[in-house]
Amino acid sequence: MTTDSSSTNRAPAEGISTFKGQERALRADRLGTGGLLLSVLAATAPLMVVAGVMPTTFAVMGIVGQPLLFVVLGAVLVLFSLGYAEMSRHVHNAGAFYAYISRGLGGTAGAGAALVALVAYNSLQVGIYGIFGFEVSGLFATYADLEVAWWIPALVAALAVGALGWLKIDVNAKVLGVLLVIEVLLVVVFDIAAVADPGKEGLSLHAFNPDTLTGAGVGTALCFCIAAFLGFEQAPVYAEETSKPHVLVPRVMFLAVTGVAVFFAISSWALTVATGPAAIVPTSQEQSAGLLFFLTEDRLGATFTDMLHVLFVTGMFAAMLSFHNVVARYAFAMGREGLLPAAFGRTTGSSGAPGTGSLLQTGIAVVLVLTFALTDDKPAGDPTAPVLHLFTWGGNIGALGVIVLMAIASLSVVVFFVRRGAASAQAWRLVTSAVAGIALVVIAGYTVKDFDVLVGTGPDSALRWILPGVIGLALVIGLVQGAVLRARAPEKHARIGLGNEAFQLEKAAERTP
Numbered sequence: 227m228t229t230d231s232s233s234t235n236r237a238p239a240e241g242i243s244t245f246k247g248q249e250r251a252l253r254a255d256r257l258g259t260g261g262l263l264l265s266v267l268a269a270t271a272p273l274m275v276v277a278g279v280m281p282t283t284f285a286v287m288g289i290v291g292q293p294l295l296f297v298v299l300g301a302v303l304v305l306f307s308l309g310y311a312e313m314s315r316h317v318h319n320a321g322a323f324y325a326y327i328s329r330g331l332g333g334t335a336g337a338g339a340a341l342v343a344l345v346a347y348n349s350l351q352v353g354i355y356g357i358f359g360f361e362v363s364g365l366f367a368t369y370a371d372l373e374v375a376w377w378i379p380a381l382v383a384a385l386a387v388g389a390l391g392w393l394k395i396d397v398n399a400k401v402l403g404v405l406l407v408i409e410v411l412l413v414v415v416f417d418i419a420a421v422a423d424p425g426k427e428g429l430s431l432h433a434f435n436p437d438t439l440t441g442a443g444v445g446t447a448l449c450f451c452i453a454a455f456l457g458f459e460q461a462p463v464y465a466e467e468t469s470k471p472h473v474l475v476p477r478v479m480f481l482a483v484t485g486v487a488v489f490f491a492i493s494s495w496a497l498t499v500a501t502g503p504a505a506i507v508p509t510s511q512e513q514s515a516g517l518l519f520f521l522t523e524d525r526l527g528a529t530f531t532d533m534l535h536v537l538f539v540t541g542m543f544a545a546m547l548s549f550h551n552v553v554a555r556y557a558f559a560m561g562r563e564g565l566l567p568a569a570f571g572r573t574t575g576s577s578g579a580p581g582t583g584s585l586l587q588t589g590i591a592v593v594l595v596l597t598f599a600l601t602d603d604k605p606a607g608d609p610t611a612p613v614l615h616l617f618t619w620g621g622n623i624g625a626l627g628v629i630v631l632m633a634i635a636s637l638s639v640v641v642f643f644v645r646r647g648a649a650s651a652q653a654w655r656l657v658t659s660a661v662a663g664i665a666l667v668v669i670a671g672y673t674v675k676d677f678d679v680l681v682g683t684g685p686d687s688a689l690r691w692i693l694p695g696v697i698g699l700a701l702v703i704g705l706v707q708g709a710v711l712r713a714r715a716p717e718k719h720a721r722i723g724l725g726n727e728a729f730q731l732e733k734a735a736e737r738t739p
Contacts, residue, residue, distance in 0.1 A: 266548070267457060270482075270545070271541050272493075282450065288507050317723070327723075336708065354545055356598070361538060362383075387543070401544070426502050449673040453622070455486055458486060558573070564715070564718035565704075595616070
């Protein structure tokens with residue numbers, strides 16, 4: 227590899243190699259514990275979960291024990307995090323999932339995981355535009371008496387998110403942090419109000435009774451609830467942008483997963499307290515995504531409920547921005563290692579942000595929003611089609627992809643430490659990874675089996691197989707790409723998962739006489 231004349235007279239910063247004036251590593255020291263924690267927690271969109279996911283799970287699955295499900299899933303994901311976080315001490319790469327899988331299972335498996343991650347996080351991010359556009363359109367109709375098509379605010383949001391993607395990550399963290407803190411505070415106010423003014427059954431703990439988890443809907447309810455946790459696993463994606471990744475990444479992961487589990491368990495319990503455990507399912511079926519707003523208006527008044535609607539929108543924006551940042555960094559990592567064109571493996575401007583990856587994600591979002599706006603089959607008088615389709619399809623495709631990645635990563639953790647001869651030293655982490663991996667495989671199986679329920683299609687609809695098949699297809703294409711690289715470009719194949727380490731090796735080789 228050669229350097230151009232502009233870079234021959236000044237050495238790049240330590241740990242960073244350059245190409246034509248552009249950096250091939252993300253800027254370090256941009257994030258501390260607080261910034262990293264806020265960046266990953268923003269993806270959980272707490273208000274969207276409490277107002278959208280929880281009522282839907284109660285209504286569709288008829289499972290009263292949703293609070294207990296959050297506790298169970300929290301335990302599973304803590305087990306997963308023990309091995310995943312230990313991997314983060316050994317591998318610092320913006321392509322977190324696929325980098326870990328590459329180190330454990332080889333470059334071909336890593337290539338498959340990379341494409342699954344790119345598709346999954348894009349699906350999650352783009353899916354939110356449907357419900358975002360619908361909610362903003364509703365706000366215009368309510369407060370400005372103005373009819374605005376859902377796709378107009380969705381497109382405006384896509385462009386705004388894309389613009390922020392070009393800015394420094396610490397700016398994004400501040401934006402995400404302010405929105406997140408306000409969201410959480412409003413939900414906590416509701417939780418307190420529900421406890422202070424419970425339904426006719428009083429402060430019942432019935433929702434934590436294991437007997438509430440019996441029935442055929444439990445497996446599918448797990449699929450709904452695990453989607454609420456997505457975001458905690460993103461911490462390693464930012465490892466290159468922290469000063470002490472081996473310390474900060476594990477710390478943030480455990481803070482995130484335990485905080486999310488406790489917060490959502492309490493908030494879903496508060497919903498059952500507000501209505502009464504016996505009434506939570508029929509009330510959710512009646513109110514749907516309006517359940518939280520129905521309950522707050524009765525207890526906290528119209529002004530608070532109006533604030534909640536506005537923060538519902540800003541919370542979704544924060545989640546979109548968080549997922550956008552992750553997609554951009556996966557694209558950067560893949561471009562740097564030859565899994566995408568090399569242009570994606572460059573940072574741009576003085577911010578050190580993965581600008582080309584940001585443009586890719588913005589382009590995908592704009593194209594898909596316009597596609598749904600032009601072709602979505604909207605029954606007469608039904609303006610919710612973009613919510614039912616773009617949001618539910620994208621959200622569940624993405625959730626399935628991340629579940630699959632976590633399951634494979636669990637196996638990779640075991641193989642990685644066994645191959646390094648560290649099985650004895652890491653024995654308890656290997657056990658927890660194996661247990662978590664088995665649980666995640668079971669959840670993935672339920673997700674595929676009940677995909678028609680998750681996306682609201684009939685059991686005979688081809689979409690029940692086509693939509694989850696998107697993740698299967700991404701995995702197959704990625705594996706084929708990895709196999710082709712191994713046969714035709716073994717030097718590129720060997721670089722998969724190494725991240726910036728590969729370029730440090732190149733630099734060292736250049737200096738060797």
